[in-house]
Amino acid sequence: xxxxxxxxxxxxxxxxxxxxxxxxxxxxxxxxxxxxxxxxxxxxxxxxxxxxxxxxxxxxxxxxxxxxxxxxxxxxxxxxxxxxxxxxxxxxxxxxxxxxxxxxxxxxxxxxxxxxxxxxxxxxxxxxxxxxxxxxxxxxxxxxxxxxxxxxxxxxxxxxxxxxxxxxxxxxxxxxxxxxxxxxxxxxxxxxxxxxxxxxxxxxxxxxxxxxxxxxxxxxxxxxxxxxxxxxxxxxxxxxxxxxxxxxxxxxxxxxxxxxxxxxxxxxxxxxxxxxxxxxxxxxxxxxxxxxxxxxxxxxxxxxxxxxxxxxxxxxxxxxxxxxxxxxxxxxxxxxxxxxxxxxxxxxxxxxxxxxxxxxxxxxxxxxxxxxxxxxxxxxxxxxxxxxxxxxxxxxxxxxxxxxxxxxxxxxxxxxxxxxxxxxxxxxxxxxxxxxxxxxxxxxxx
Numbered sequence: 417x418x419x420x421x422x423x424x425x426x427x428x429x430x431x432x433x434x435x436x437x438x439x440x441x442x443x444x445x446x447x448x449x450x451x452x453x454x455x456x457x458x459x460x461x462x463x464x465x466x467x468x469x470x471x472x473x474x475x476x477x478x479x480x481x482x483x484x485x486x487x488x489x490x491x492x493x494x495x496x497x498x499x500x501x502x503x504x505x506x507x508x509x510x511x512x513x514x515x516x517x518x519x520x521x522x523x524x525x526x527x528x529x530x531x532x533x534x535x536x537x538x539x540x541x542x543x544x545x546x547x548x549x550x551x552x553x554x555x556x557x558x559x560x561x562x563x564x565x566x567x568x569x570x571x572x573x574x575x576x577x578x579x580x581x582x583x584x585x586x587x588x589x590x591x592x593x594x595x596x597x598x599x600x601x602x603x604x605x606x607x608x609x610x611x612x613x614x615x616x617x618x619x620x621x622x623x624x625x626x627x628x629x630x631x632x633x634x635x636x637x638x639x640x641x642x643x644x645x646x647x648x649x650x651x652x653x654x655x656x657x658x659x660x661x662x663x664x665x666x667x668x669x670x671x672x673x674x675x676x677x678x679x680x681x682x683x684x685x686x687x688x689x690x691x692x693x694x695x696x697x698x699x700x701x702x703x704x705x706x707x708x709x710x711x712x713x714x715x716x717x718x719x720x721x722x723x724x725x726x727x728x729x730x731x732x733x734x735x736x737x738x739x740x741x742x743x744x745x746x747x748x749x750x751x752x753x754x755x756x757x758x759x760x761x762x763x764x765x766x767x768x769x770x771x772x773x774x775x776x777x778x779x780x781x782x783x784x785x786x787x788x789x790x791x792x793x794x795x796x797x798x799x800x801x802x803x804x805x806x807x808x809x810x811x812x813x814x815x816x817x818x819x820x821x822x823x824x825x826x827x828x829x830x831x832x833x834x835x836x837x838x839x840x841x842x843x844x845x846x847x848x849x850x851x852x853x854x855x856x857x858x859x860x861x862x
Contacts, residue, residue, distance in 0.1 A: 417440070417442070417728075417729075417732050417734070418442055418492045418493045418517065418728065418731075418732055419442060419443060419492060420442065420443040420444070420445060420462075420489065420490055420491045420492055420493075421433075421437055421442055421443070421444055421445070421491060421492070421493045421494070421495055421519070421728070422444075422446075422447065422482070422485060422486045422489065422491035422493070422495070423437075423444060423445065423446055423447070423457070423461070423494075423495050423497065424447060424476070424482050424494050424495065424496045424497065424500065424501055424507075425457075425495075425496060425497030425498075425499070425500055425502075426449070426452055426455065426457060426476060426786075426797065427455075427457065427786045427797070427798075428784045428785050428786045428801075428802060428803060429497040429498055429708070429710075430446060430457035430461075430497060431456055431457050431460060431784070431785075431786050432724060432784055433495050433497060433724055434446065434457060434460050434461050435460075436722065436724040436725050436728065437728070440725060440728065442728070443462045443463070444460075444461040444462050444463075445461060445462065445463045445464070445465065445485065445486070445489045446458045446460070446461035446463070446464040446465070447464070447467045447475075447476070447481075447482055447485050448464055448465070448466055448467070449466070449467065449468055449470050449471075449472075449474075449475035449476065449796075450466065450468070450469050450470055450475075451469075451470035451794040451796055452794065453466065454791070454792070455786060455791075456786040456787075456788055456791070457786055463489055465488070465489065467481040467482055467485055468481055470794065470796045471796060472500065472796065472797065476500050476501070477500060477501060479504075479506070479507050479510060482494070482507075483510060483511070483514055483516070486511075486514070486516050487514060487516075492516065492517060493516060493517035493518070493519055493728070493731060493732075494511055494516055494517070494518055494519065495519040495724075495727070495728070496518070496519070496520060496707065497707075497708065498707050498708050498709060498710055499798065502520065502706075502707040502708070503526055503530055503705070503706055503707055505523040505524075505526040505527040506523070508520065508521075508522060508523040508526055509523035517731050517732070518731070519685070519728060519731040520685050520686075520706060520707060520727070520731070521683060521684050521685050521687070521706050522684070525681060525682070525683065525684070525706065526706050528681055529681060529683075529704045529706050530576055531575050532573060532574070532575050532576070532613070532703050533551055533552040533611070534575075535701075535703060535704055536549070536551075536613070536615075536701065537551065538680055538681060539677055539680065539701045541680070542676050542677060542679075542680035544673045544676055544677050544680070544701045545673070545698075545699065545700050545701060546700055546701045547615040547616055547618065547692060547700040547701070547702065548566060548615065548616045549566055549570070549571075549613060549614050549615025549616055550562040550565070550566060550613060550614050550615075551613055552575055552611055552612070552613050553596075553611070553612055553613060553614065554611065556593075556596060559592055559593070559596055559614075560589065560592060562614055563586065563589065563592055563614060564589075566614055566615070566616050567616065568586060568587060568588050568589070568617075569585060569586060569587045569588075569617040569619075570585075570586050570614050570615065570617050571583060571584070571585055571586070571614065571615050571616075571617045572584045572586060572595050572596055572599040572612050572613075572614050573599070573612060573613055573614070573615065574599065574600075574602070574606075574607060574609070574610075574611075574612055575603070575609060575611040575612060575613055576603065576607040576608075576609040576611070580649060580650030580651055581602055581606045581607075582599050582600075582602045582606060582607065582612065583599060583650065584596075584598055584599040585617055586614075599612050600612055618692055618694060618700070619852070619853075619854065620694075620695060620852035620853070620854060621692045621693065621694055621852055621853055622643065622645045622659070622661055622692070622693045622694075622851075622852055622853065623643075623644045623645045623647065623652075623690065623691075623692060623702075623853050624642070624643060624644070624645075624659055624662060624670065624690075624692075624693050624699065625641065625642050625644055625688050625689065625690040625691065625705075625709070626638055626639075626640070626641050626642075626670060626671060626673075626674035626688065626689045626691070627639040627640065627641075627642065627686070627687075627688055627709075627712070627715045627723070628675065628678045628683065628686070628687050628688070629685075629686055629721075629723070629726055629730070629736060630678050630683045630684050630685065630687070630730070631730050631734070631735045631736045632684055632730065632733060632735075633735045633736075635735060635736045635739070636675050636678050636679060636683070637675075637736060637738065637739065637740045637743055638671040638674050638675050638740065638743075639715050639719050639721060639743055639745075640657060640658060640667070640671070640715065640718065640719065640743070640745050641657060641658055641667065641670065641671075642655050642656070642657045642659070642709075642711055642714055642715060643655060643656045643657065643658070643659035643660065643661070643662075644690075644711065645851055645852055645855065646840060646846070646851065646855055646856065647853055647855075647856060648763070648857075648861060652710070652711065652753065653752070653753055653755075653833075653836075653837070653840070653856065654750065654751065654752050654753070654837060654840055655711035655714055655750070655751045656714060656748065656749065656750045656751070656811070656814070657715055657718050657745075657748070657749050658718065658745060658748065659849075660811055660849025660850075661693070661849055661850060662693070662697075663697060666693070666699065669699075670691060670693075673689070673691075673699070673701070674689040675740075677689045677701065677704060681704075683706075684730065685706075685727055685731060686707075686708055686712075686723055686726065686727045686730075687704060687705060687706050687707075688704070688705040688709050689704055690703050690704070690705065708723065708724065708727065710753070710800070710803070711751050711803075712724075713749070713751055713782060713803060713805045714749040714750065714751050714805060715749075717747075717749035717782070717805060717806075717807040718745045718746060718747055718748070718749050718807065719743060719744070719745055719746075720744075720746075721738075721743075746809075747807055747808055747809045747810070747814070748807070748809070748810060748811040748813075748814040749806065749807045749814065750805070750806055750814050750815065750818045751803055751804065751805045752803070752804045752805075752818060752822065752834075752837040753800050753803055753833075754785075754800070754801055754802040754803065754804060754825070754827070754832050754833065754834060754837075755799040755800050755801065755832060755833045756768075756793055756799045756800075756801045756830050756832055757799045757831065757832070757833055758831040758833075759833050759835070759836040759861060763833075763861075765795070765799040766795075766799075766830060766831045767792070767793040767794055767795040767830065768792070768793055768829050768831075769791070769792045769793075769829045769830075770787055770788070770789060770790060770791045770792075770793065770827060770828070770829050770830055771790070771828045771829035772789065772826060772827075772828035772829070773787055773788065773789050773826065773827055773828070774824065774825065774826035775825070776804065776820075776821035776822075776824040776825050777824075778820075778821070780806060780807040780808065780817070781804075781805075781806050781817065781821050782804075782805040782806070782807075783802055783803070783804050783805070783821075783825075784802060784803040784805065785801060785802030785803070786801075786802075787801055787802060787827065793830050801827070801830065801832065802827075804818070804821055804822065804825065804837075806818045806821055811849070815841055818837075818841055819838060819841050819842075822834050822837055822838050823838070836861075840855075843855075
């Protein structure tokens with residue numbers, strides 16, 4: 417087992433990983449930008465190192481600075497969290513060259529699955545259903561021909577990256593060229609790769625993802641699904657597990673497909689297979705995420721399995737201590753992302769000083785955050801400032817528990833979206849569990 421791990425991230429996920437390290441008897445090293453000098457993750461870790469100015473490109477994406485901090489502090493491994501460098505193959509490769517374990521899959525696997533177009537081909541060959549579409553578009557003159565084969569509406573999607581960037585909806589031929597140009601430009605800017613592919617736009621549809629764990633000895637387990645259909649501009653707002661819309665027969669098929677997908681690429685560590693599911697229960701592979709997901713706590717709540725600790729164990733060469741038949745899910749869990757933004761003002765992101773903070777309590781209520789009283793939320797990073805998670809024996813009880821927790825949450829001094837989350841929970845369509853990815857859009861939220 418590692419004796420010291422550097423966390424190449426910030427905010428709530430850095431705090432989450434530091435706590436897991438502490439429980440495992442592992443020393444932790446935090447890295448922080450100048451803007452995060454007073455951050456919780458920098459003070460909680462056993463050691464902390466400043467790696468650059470406020471902007472992420474100069475600090476949290478500064479690979480030489482992060483690796484230098486790891487070498488200087490004697491860290492044996494680096495946990496990348498999610499976002500930032502978590503799916504950066506170059507970073508994983510450089511970690512290996514420096515003799516530092518990367519807590520995640522190796523660089524070749526990240527490259528292989530990070531190319532969404534190549535991943536689709538791999539899954540198709542493995543017998544995993546994929547959304548009808550075409551492979552990578554290298555020649556723009558082929559756009560019209562391929563689009564006519566697929567049929568409208570369709571999506572143009574970046575071959576690299578994720579997070580909803582580099583994606584455009586095309587409703588007809590007149591939109592095709594402009595959508596291609598903007599999607600390709602955004603992909604080039606965000607991921608350094610402007611290539612795109614196209615697939616059929618399925619609507620209405622649900623976004624269901626399967627959590628997997630794979631060790632270095634060929635053991636692969638699936639920990640069930642997360643329902644992630646409450647989204648705004650393809651950014652998730654609320655997640656729950658299990659999905660209220662997935663029948664047991666479909667669940668088994670989807671879990672089998674997720675395991676096949678993982679084995680098709682010889683996956684190692686924690687990963688997520690994302691699917692789209694239509695109203696008839698047909699499901700299609702969308703992409704594979706080679707990292708910890710923001711919404712991982714709902715899976716932890718229903719399975720009792722600590723995903724971060726298992727990420728660390730697997731990276732250290734420890735085999736899984738359980739098999740698929742040992743995995744049991746119990747009850748229902750919901751997560752609401754608390755973002756520093758104002759839904760009534762076009763979701764304008766904000767920051768500011770937390771003048772008063774009250775965190776909800778009670779049995780099976782969890783608030784993952786890096787906030788504390790008088791903390792100043794910096795304006796340079798992602799707007800998410802916390803994740804409120806609850807667990808109960810039934811979905812109905814979990815909804816009521818989340819409503820109570822949201823009502824108790826107080827974050828004065830910083831605008832946030834807790835009221836919107838309460839509106840979602842009160843919506844009849846949400847309560848019925850038959851909502852789709854257009855839920856937020858249909859209610860007039862841009």
